């Protein structure tokens with residue numbers, strides 16, 4: 001079986017990018033180790049603090065953020081980092097070549113119940129004229145990502161990544177090495193499986209309500225399909241399922257907090273996941289347009305997410321095109 005290193009070299013990945021990915025994975029392996037120990041390592045429960053987005057931090061949110069931050073900032077290639085758990089970007093080496101944004105622990109609500117969680121990352125080229133703690137250095141469209149991926153901490157620990165040459169999966173062995181276990185992943189074009197938090201239904205836009213209503217009508221409805229539903233509440237686990245067997249994942253805009261265009265964050269959730277999905281032949285949108293074409297305005301900016309199997313995402317887009325701005329009963 002092929003080691004990650006060998007694979008990346010064969011893909012003509014630059015030695016610097018390989019070194020950076022290696023560094024990042026050192027921290028992810030420590031997170032994986034801590035998760036395996038669970039209560040024995042005293043890592044469960046809340047940290048008793050909130051992040052800048054007003055979310056209660058779990059102990060492991062803080063621990064994994066500290067691990068990733070320390071490890072990445074020790075690498076001379078890193079000019080700056082931006083994390084879900086850091087209010088502002090943090091500067092690294094002024095001559096560093098890369099910026100890294102990350103969600104150190106995705107699916108935090110699942111830590112205490114021993115369900116899959118993950119680390120999501122996105123790597124950008126650092127502009128030479130801006131400091132590593134200058135927010136504007138990070139505000140690049142998702143289409144500019146140099147590499148992106150996640151490590152899923154589940155029954156197996158799996159790295160899924162892309163450098164723009166397809167999406168590939170690597171499984172962590174006991175030796176600490178990642179081995180290539182799925183090359184050139186392809187998201188099936190069609191699906192009958194959707195993932196959405198149904199409890200927010202009454203807050204969605206009419207277009208999304210109408211689409212999901214029609215899905216629930218099954219064979220007798222206009223979509224003429226019997227759908228199945230899944231909701232893990234860890235985006236990494238949902239995206240992993242979709243990369244493995246297809247599906248559509250949606251965290252749409254909703255009216256709960258009208259000023260926020262969605263729950264998920266563009267720079268360290270939406271963009272990296274979009275890069276992975278689209279490199280695997282899927283589609284990733286905010287229900288209207290490609291996520292990777294959105295010009296970010298802030299490192300913690302929110303985004304609506306509708307991604308997965310191409311045909312199904314196109315159906316969702318079609319509902320939004322037709323019903324944009326309409327109200328129930330229109």
Ligand SMILES: O=P(O)(O)OC[C@H]1O[C@](O)(COP(=O)(O)O)[C@@H](O)[C@@H]1O
Pocket residue numbers: 055084103105106107108109197233234235236251263
């Ligand atoms: O609580 P909900 O509405 O089910 O939201 C679940 C979503 O929130 C997230 O947990 C947000 O990520 P964090 O845990 O990093 O804040 C996603 O992974 C997941 O898709």
Ligand SMILES: [Mg+2]
Pocket residue numbers: 103105106107235269
């Ligand atoms: Mg997250």
Ligand SMILES: [Mg+2]
Pocket residue numbers: 061084103104105106107108
């Ligand atoms: Mg998180």
